[in-house]
Amino acid sequence: MIRRFADWLVFSVFGLTPGTPLGEALDFFVYDTLKITLLLFLISTVMGTINAYFPIERLRRYRAAGSTASSTSSPRCSVPSRRFARVRPSPCSSGS
Numbered sequence: 373m374i375r376r377f378a379d380w381l382v383f384s385v386f387g388l389t390p391g392t393p394l395g396e397a398l399d400f401f402v403y404d405t406l407k408i409t410l411l412l413f414l415i416s417t418v419m420g421t422i423n424a425y426f427p428i429e430r431l432r433r434y435r436a437a438g439s440t441a442s443s444t445s446s447p448r449c450s451v452p453s454r455r456f457a458r459v460r461p462s463p464c465s466s467g468s
Contacts, residue, residue, distance in 0.1 A: 374410070378403035
């Protein structure tokens with residue numbers, strides 16, 4: 373569907389001939405631009421839906437209730453491991 377639209381746009385509307393380097397390059401550019409735009413729209417829609425139905429507080433409570441690894445950190449205070457943090461420790465960390 374996207375391929376047919378890109379072919380129609382480049383070869384019919386713009387009037388380029390198929391098989392020429394310019395026609396094929398523009399056809400590829402239009403096709404890939406449309407495909408990437410559609411994928412970005414779908415990903416942002418899915419992520420927006422996930423964020424709307426799964427608020428961060430609910431996920432933190434779920435993680436704190438079902439995981440033993442969360443017992444070392446407070447569910448209200450998510451601090452990255454010191455191995456990755458290059459700044460001063462957060463006041464939420466235990467200081468160990």
